[in-house]
Amino acid sequence: MTTKPDRVATARALLAHLGLSAADLTSPGVFTVPTVADYLPAVVAAASPGTRCTYGSSWRRLAAALGDRRIDAVRTSDLEALMRQAITSARPHRNSRGGRHAGEHLIAAARAFYNRAIADGYLTAGDSPAHRIRKPRRLPNTRRALTPDELSDINSAARSGGNDIILDALLLRLHTETACRRGGALALRLIDLDTEHALIRLSEKGGTQRWQPITPMLASRLSDHAQARGAAAPTDALLRYRNSQPATYRRYDLLWARIGRQLPWVATQGVSTHWLRHTTLTWVERHFGYGIARAYAGHTDRRGPATTTYIKADLHAVATALAALTGRPHPLATSAPAVS
Known part of the structure; x- marks a missing residue:
């Protein structure tokens, strides 16, 4: 089959836009999707100090439970199970809300993790299991102004x-x-x-x-x-x-x-x-x-x-x-x- 020059030019322009060469398409491992544990250091390194402090514990929980899974193999039900565990195991505090905050926090951390994976091109926005989970509904705030x-x-x-x-x-x-x-x-x-x-x-x-x-x-x-x-x-x-x-x-x-x-x-x-x-x-x-x-x-x-x-x-x-x-x-x- 004869290759049309205009199609070749279009393909080369697309590869250049993606920062790839023709050789990259045949190189082994270029598009290998990492596991959760392998990818987490990249997420942590790209996060701000405040984000690392906020989500660090939830990211570690994610890696401990699903570290050997490829990030595109994690299911929504896997993250929902982790959310339920976070809710039931939340340590009670003076202003505890029945673990709701812990569950919401874990989903927010998972979304931050998958936002990085989407940005790096491993997934599309529609493929993220974290973004398909509804966060626990927040209860009305009990704080008020002091007299x-x-x-x-x-x-x-x-x-x-x-x-x-x-x-x-x-x-x-x-x-x-x-x-x-x-x-x-x-x-x-x-x-x-x-x-x-x-x-x-x-x-x-x-x-x-x-x-x-x-x-x-x-x-x-x-x-x-x-x-x-x-x-x-x-x-x-x-x-x-x-x-x-x-x-x-x-x-x-x-x-x-x-x-x-x-x-x-x-x-x-x-x-x-x-x-x-x-x-x-x-x-x-x-x-x-x-x-x-x-x-x-x-x-x-x-x-x-x-x-x-x-x-x-x-x-x-x-x-x-x-x-x-x-x-x-x-x-x-x-x-x-x-x-x-």
Whole structure:
């Protein structure tokens, strides 16, 4: 059969576009689909540090159960079985939801795994077994804004015991003023504190960064705390234990467990640091509106009505809300009506 020149040219152009040569089509093993265990290191290497931290345990569970399977041989039922195991074996916590979060987390991790396989050309989007599974339905959130009396009781309990009440008090004050997440607080470095303008630079979800106003009093106390506990280089952690080691998530667990022993309702309702975020942002939204609350929270997503694109607030507006919330002046705040 005679080969038409135009077809040859088209084939060569397609191979070039794919980064292949004619020899690659006859080379053994070029298109061999890896097993889950063999492919996982590539997924981990391509993931961001935050993604590795978030999905690492679920990826290891996936490799332990299905590591010898080719990634295109894993069935939807295999992943559903793993999801059920994750739900039933989830360790109960103060704010547990019957293992639903563990099941949802495993499916999210499996989807991240298969998203990489799709991007690498091993599968098409329609072939992914993880994307054919419906995540467990989320139950309504039980978090709420704390009342002023409840917040006062929590702060009093934090200062009445424990082996590091200075750090505990700083954590509660920091989260109450900024509504930041735990990861944002623990990521703070000496270079992220601007005492002159009473600002901290928060690095949070999705690699986002923003400057957040804090009261000059808190800025001064954070600076004194860091220097007293050995922070010297610009990249040294701001929040530190008494032995000069950077604070970790474990501190929050110990803090709320201790407060829960003193205030039973805290343990019963599963109050956590994120409740402080709800408390502050609810207050800001009620008194200053959605746009400023959105900026205060550091939300940058574009979901929701198109008008959210135009509802923006600058740093001065956030500083003004902080001044009203705390009753303390801020160097970047503009004049605003008094808030009762």
